[in-house]
Amino acid sequence: MTTSRPLPTAAPSAVGVDARGVHAFLDAVESAPDIEPHSLMVVRHGRVAAAGWWAPYTEHRPHLLYSLSKIFTSTAAGLAVADGLLDLDAPVISYFPEFAADITDPRSRAMRVRHVASMASGHVMETIERAAAADPYEWVRGFLLVPPDREPGTVFAYNQPATYTLAAIVQRQTGQRLTDYLRPRLLDPLGAGFTAWSERPRGRDIGFSGMFAATDAVARLGLLYLRGGIWEGRRLLPARWVAEATRPHVSTAGGFAQGPDWRQGYGFQFWMSRHGYRGDGAYGQFCLVLPEYDAVVVTTAATERLQALLDMVWEHLLPAFAPAPVEGRAEQDAELAERLSGLALPQAALKPSPAEPAAWSGADFAPEGGHCARQPSLTGVTVRPAGTGWTLTLSEGDDRLDLRFDGTGWAVADSPAAPVPTAVSAGWTDDGALVADIVFLETPHHLELTCAPAEGTFTARWRTEPLHKGPLRTHRAPR
Numbered sequence: 363m364t365t366s367r368p369l370p371t372a373a374p375s376a377v378g379v380d381a382r383g384v385h386a387f388l389d390a391v392e393s394a395p396d397i398e399p400h401s402l403m404v405v406r407h408g409r410v411a412a413a414g415w416w417a418p419y420t421e422h423r424p425h426l427l428y429s430l431s432k433i434f435t436s437t438a439a440g441l442a443v444a445d446g447l448l449d450l451d452a453p454v455i456s457y458f459p460e461f462a463a464d465i466t467d468p469r470s471r472a473m474r475v476r477h478v479a480s481m482a483s484g485h486v487m488e489t490i491e492r493a494a495a496a497d498p499y500e501w502v503r504g505f506l507l508v509p510p511d512r513e514p515g516t517v518f519a520y521n522q523p524a525t526y527t528l529a530a531i532v533q534r535q536t537g538q539r540l541t542d543y544l545r546p547r548l549l550d551p552l553g554a555g556f557t558a559w560s561e562r563p564r565g566r567d568i569g570f571s572g573m574f575a576a577t578d579a580v581a582r583l584g585l586l587y588l589r590g591g592i593w594e595g596r597r598l599l600p601a602r603w604v605a606e607a608t609r610p611h612v613s614t615a616g617g618f619a620q621g622p623d624w625r626q627g628y629g630f631q632f633w634m635s636r637h638g639y640r641g642d643g644a645y646g647q648f649c650l651v652l653p654e655y656d657a658v659v660v661t662t663a664a665t666e667r668l669q670a671l672l673d674m675v676w677e678h679l680l681p682a683f684a685p686a687p688v689e690g691r692a693e694q695d696a697e698l699a700e701r702l703s704g705l706a707l708p709q710a711a712l713k714p715s716p717a718e719p720a721a722w723s724g725a726d727f728a729p730e731g732g733h734c735a736r737q738p739s740l741t742g743v744t745v746r747p748a749g750t751g752w753t754l755t756l757s758e759g760d761d762r763l764d765l766r767f768d769g770t771g772w773a774v775a776d777s778p779a780a781p782v783p784t785a786v787s788a789g790w791t792d793d794g795a796l797v798a799d800i801v802f803l804e805t806p807h808h809l810e811l812t813c814a815p816a817e818g819t820f821t822a823r824w825r826t827e828p829l830h831k832g833p834l835r836t837h838r839a840p841r
Contacts, residue, residue, distance in 0.1 A: 369409070372409035374695050379411040383679055396666070401662045402702075416705045418707070419801075421577070427647045428645065433649065439528055472513070474515075476630075480612050480628055481521055484510025484517060485512075493505040502523075502527050525570035541559050547598070552582040609629055610634050611627070637680060642668065644829055646661055646662065707801075709771070727819055744757070782838045784802055796813040808826075
């Protein structure tokens with residue numbers, strides 16, 4: 363893996379970005395109670411004009427992209443087409459001849475690669491549960507066993523097995539995982555740094571989700587598309603693929619209820635927007651490519667109000683893009699830089715120690731009501747003193763996850779020895795309960811935990827529910 367050079371930077375005013383618009387965007391997202399921002403990058407005219415991470419999230423840490431992963435899958439498909447390994451007009455079944463005898467539905471057999479690339483397989487709704495039920499071990503076969511409702515190419519449905527199938531074809535044709543195929547052709551030339559992808563089955567990147575990458579890596583991919591596939595004077599991606607991937611292939615006007623930015627059409631794993639086009643992932647992972655403004659905006663976040671987050675970009679950032687450099691704004695630029703360097707998630711006002719510390723030495727807590735509704739695998743919690751702070755042990759059956767906190771701020775555990783990168787902010791309330799906010803730093807997710815000493819019980823809930831299920835230790839980038 364090559365060492366990446368930082369993206370070039372510029373004062374906002376030097377690239378025609380009004381710092382006041384960025385301040386307004388920050389004000390909007392920080393004042394929205396149901397939007398938790400994790401990072402923001404604004405790239406204008408090829409230079410980073412604004413970038414910030416809300417502590418405990420940091421610049422170089424990979425972040426789970428969820429469905430924003432799809433634009434990396436699309437890019438891998440484009441490279442495979444350029445390498446002569448993939449034909450968009452070939453039937454999907456032609457790449458899986460071992461399933462041919464099982465796939466008898468004429469619409470399934472007529473499905474072409476371009477149809478799965480554009481979410482136009484002919485199904486009218488998501489098929490992941492039906493595909494997994496049809497074949498729990500080979501989702502491509504399961505997907506092809508679910509008969510399309512319409513002719514392929516005629517109707518849109520946001521459908522994870524379609525992308526999974528596209529990814530599986532690329533991996534079969536190249537003989538490599540997506541990560542390994544992309545590394546020398548794209549990721550290293552871009553200087554994208556560390557990336558990882560969840561697999562199912564082992565050895566196959568799932569394609570539709572599960573990629574972990576830093577905000578900077580996403581911005582670089584967006585900038586590559588903005589530049590028509592050229593990076594630092596070298597063509598990495600065919601111009602024809604960039605144009606095809608980022609134009610609408612199928613109408614989404616009646617097929618997705620998120621909001622107006624989901625009704626503008628769908629390309630090859632890219633959404634069309636009211637402004638430009640984008641990749642997006644659950645809970646606010648966005649890569650917005652804005653050719654009209656020669657800009658890329660990337661966010662990572664934890665929110666279910668995706669349209670509201672986009673609306674804030676349209677309302678505050680777009681008007682900040684001027685056609686030319688803005689003179690006399692050095693003071694405003696400096697104020698914005700200072701604010702961006704000090705971003706942090708809010709922490710609850712809690713006491714750093716309990717009224718009776720001895721009572722908390724080895725205190726054990728059981729799930730309230732006998733089970734933990736939103737984290738079913740969490741079976742017990744233990745609290746004990748450790749040096750000047752405390753250790754919080756979360757139990758999942760026989761597995762233990764030890765977390766440290768001292769009641770004074772975010773306690774970050776991200777050493778190579780840590781089973782999962784976390785940050786913990788915890789302390790005691792006036793009525794004696796222990797409250798902990800546990801951030802799984804390579805994901806959008808927080809686990810909120812409360813231990814009630816009088817009852818000897820705890821409650822735990824995810825602030826946003828992980829879409830990839832598994833024990834707590836799995837909520838990290840694969841290593």
